[in-house]
Amino acid sequence: MRNFYEQVYAVVRRIPRGKVTSYGRIANMLGRPRAARAVGYALNALKDKQDDPAYANMPWQRVINSQGRISIVNRENSANRQAELLRQEGVVVDDNLRVNLDVYLWEGLHWVEIDDIVGR
DNA sequence: ACAGTGACAACAT
DNA sequence: TATGTTGCCACTG
Numbered sequence: 089m090r091n092f093y094e095q096v097y098a099v100v101r102r103i104p105r106g107k108v109t110s111y112g113r114i115a116n117m118l119g120r121p122r123a124a125r126a127v128g129y130a131l132n133a134l135k136d137k138q139d140d141p142a143y144a145n146m147p148w149q150r151v152i153n154s155q156g157r158i159s160i161v162n163r164e165n166s167a168n169r170q171a172e173l174l175r176q177e178g179v180v181v182d183d184n185l186r187v188n189l190d191v192y193l194w195e196g197l198h199w200v201e202i203d204d205i206v207g208r
Numbered sequence: 209a210c211a212g213t214g215a216c217a218a219c220a221t
Numbered sequence: 222t223a224t225g226t227t228g229c230c231a232c233t234g
Contacts, residue, residue, distance in 0.1 A: 092231060111216050115230090124216040126231045132215055133232085151215080159215045170215085 092123070096130040097143065098205045099197065103150040106178045107194035108187055110154045117202055127151070128159065149173035150194070158185040 095118050103109055111131075112124040120126070131151060137143040149170045153159045158170050158181070171181040179192050197205075 115216085120230080122217085122228085123230050125214065125229060126216085128215040129213080129231065130215095148215085153215080154217060161215090 092118070092120070092126060093130040093133060095205055096127050097146060100131070100146060100148060100151060102197060102201070103147055103194050105147070106192070108150045108152050108156075108174070108179060108189070108192050109194040109196065110152060110156075111159075112154050113196060114151065117197055118206060119202075124154075152187060156187045156189040156193075158187075 096114060099114050099117055110124075111127040112121075114127045115121060115123040131148050134143055134146055134148055152170075158168060158174075160168070160170050162168060168181075168185060171185055174181050174187070179187060181187055
């Protein structure tokens, strides 16, 4: 896994259906505790890769912010896409786009798997 | 080489 | 709780 983005995608692909994690937690797993913002940027870059089948089934909806809230805000009156996707897989998202982390937080990867992704 | 850009997060009000 | 501020970092033109 050469670059940071690819490492982020590798982790995101491992998030189980019906679970969520945060940008910061992913950054921490990759050994970059302060790169949370870059994680969000990596996911944002996915929309330019939609054509590539390798990124087609990326469960990006399972990444929310540290407060357990969806960070993507689309224009008012339109249903939140990320909330829809999460509800489809059984995650309860309230009207304020919040998810109960005590229930749905993903435990994360074991260090062995992390090393495999980061390449050490 | 360098300034601009966010799907962040921690902290202070 | 809800905002606002500030520091951060990888990537881009």
